[in-house]
Amino acid sequence: MLYVYTIYQEGSFSKAAEKLYLTQPALSIAVHKIEKSIGMPLFDRKSRPLRLTDAGKIYLDTIQKMRQLELEQEQKLRDIQSLVSGSIHLGGTHYLNAYILPELLVGYNRLYPGVTLHISEDRAEALPEMLGRRELDMTFSCKPEHVEQYLHYPMFxxxxxxxxxxxxxxxxxxxxxxxxxxxxxxxxxxxxxxxxxxxxxxxxxxxxxxxxxxxxxxxxxxxxxxxxxxxxxxxxxxxxxxxxxxxxxxxxxxxxxxxxxxxxxxxxxxxxxxxxxxxxLFYILLPQNAYIPVAVRKLVAYIRERIN
Known part of the structure; x- marks a missing residue:
């Protein structure tokens, strides 16, 4: 499953093989076995970069759901221990990352040093899509169409x-x-x-x-x-x-x-x-219909308490 997901992310067998520390023939053989077992190709090998076939899209969707279930299981077990630890992946625009979040994240990190923060930066339109794909745990938006799609809390x-x-x-x-x-x-x-x-x-x-x-x-x-x-x-x-x-x-x-x-x-x-x-009016956005770890909930509460 990791092989297929990495090929999808990288857009080519050669780049995926390099990232996975495999030879390209070995990776091709592994994917061919998966395709043979389901009876359909996963990638359109004529396109550059590689594109998923309809079967590949279904396979990838299943992979992402399984990865998310594994992550939620890990988060729930950690939360049972009543320890605020783990990692949070936030996504913001340059405006938010440079002018709104720094003092908030520094203060949160001092309060909960066991939590590792990862920050991505992208355009306002791209970030909610990343949240929807569960590539982020949290992002921010002031656009009503984005706010309505996700669990949201007023921010500033x-x-x-x-x-x-x-x-x-x-x-x-x-x-x-x-x-x-x-x-x-x-x-x-x-x-x-x-x-x-x-x-x-x-x-x-x-x-x-x-x-x-x-x-x-x-x-x-x-x-x-x-x-x-x-x-x-x-x-x-x-x-x-x-x-x-x-x-x-x-x-x-x-x-x-x-x-x-x-x-x-x-x-x-x-x-x-x-x-x-x-x-x-900017909102904190969280994934809809998903388990929200304690570390994320505490970050939401910390931001809303101190933002103004």
Whole structure:
């Protein structure tokens, strides 16, 4: 079973053989025996990378279910011992892994040193799929379609602001509604009396936007469409933090989360937005209809208690 699973992961017999410390002929013979026993091929050997046949998909699904049952058995036995130990595999975007999780994970690790934490980083769209395949024990999302599919717990809220270089002439017209980094850190933008900017104010600006697969990409376009604005796109990239630093360097305006503003930086001014889409509620996501180990449950409780 391990052989078939590894070939599927690696996409070729040669790479799988190398990972399994086998010769390729030995691996081919082993898989051929399995295929002979079930009477059907597991892989379409004409495709590159290798693809599973329909029989292969059924076989792999069974392997994954067996692997998960073995893992749950191990977790349940460990939990009976009342020891908070084991491992947790989390998945987050760069934004979450760099700005939201570090202090939380350090604190949890000090409290439960017997738990090993593994962290993966990927796009917002990919992470729930990884959770669904049980490649992760926990991930995070603010997208309702993802939240509804999994066991979920509210985690934190953030707010999307338009960040514009301080020297841009737009501030001469709308600067009364702009906030400094200090004011954002003081949470002035959350004050009910704080002015909120319509996105039409920024229709002539050049924007640095995140690429597809990022939640802020979807929200930015939703806000542009709501406002009837066709944006001037200077650059598209994958990382929120990179977009923020390029905006600091005066390449253009960008959308940022209020939670990445960690210092009294005077190079940018920030505009709270009128759109309801600018407020995001993030959830912790766990697998649906699966055993949740004590270590994971304690991490959920720790995060929710200390996040704000």
């Amino acid at each position: 809220e953030d707010h999307v602001l338009v960040a514009v270089p301080r020297d841009h002439p737009i501030h001469q017209q709308y600067g009364n509604a702009a906030l400094t980094a200090r004011q954002v850190l003081e949470k002035r933008h959350l004050d009910p009396g704080c002015p909120k900017a319509p996105l039409t104010w920024f229709s002539d600006l050049e924007f640095i936007l995140l690429s597809q697969g990022n939640n802020l990409h979807e929200r930015a376009w939703q806000m542009f469409e709501e406002a009837g604005v066709c944006p001037h796109i200077k650059l598209m990239l994958n990382q929120l933090v990179t977009a923020f630093h390029l905006a600091e360097a005066e390449m253009g305006a960008t959308f940022v989360s209020d939670r990445i503003i960690h210092s009294y930086n005077d190079r940018m001014l920030y505009y709270p937005l009128q759109s309801p889409v600018a407020a995001r």
